[in-house]
Amino acid sequence: MAPRTVPVVSSVLFASSAGYTLYLAVKIDSTPPLSNPEEVASPGLPSGFILGVTNVEAYAVFGALFGGFVLGISEKGQGDVLIKAAICMAAVVVLDFLWLATGSNLRRFFTDPVLNRIVSISLGVLMPVMVAWSVLKS
Numbered sequence: 001m002a003p004r005t006v007p008v009v010s011s012v013l014f015a016s017s018a019g020y021t022l023y024l025a026v027k028i029d030s031t032p033p034l035s036n037p038e039e040v041a042s043p044g045l046p047s048g049f050i051l052g053v054t055n056v057e058a059y060a061v062f063g064a065l066f067g068g069f070v071l072g073i074s075e076k077g078q079g080d081v082l083i084k085a086a087i088c089m090a091a092v093v094v095l096d097f098l099w100l101a102t103g104s105n106l107r108r109f110f111t112d113p114v115l116n117r118i119v120s121i122s123l124g125v126l127m128p129v130m131v132a133w134s135v136l137k138s
Helices: 007-029 045-054 056-066 078-105 107-111 113-137
Strands: none
Touching (some): 007 113
């Protein structure tokens, strides 16, 4: 049975997900600044590569995007699949590395107590607002 056919299940799932979203928002909101920024290592190329290689969600997204069209490079399609996989792997690794590099550059926002409070409160407020907006739009 689908959750919509059992109204109680749908209501319980909605309430539990709303409660979890609010819990995460409070946790984000109350995050203290880094106590000793010198002890926290900034990620680099090896971290970006490892994240890129192990990022299953990104492969699922790229698989869905690339699966919808054919490059037309080979008649049997095997070359097509290999080229799409190589493009996917390169894009994931590069984008994850850039994401980590951006995070390293934003480090000062998490070490300065005032900037950390601004970022934490903003993210803590935006999270339930965006979830509520998406629920109202659907």
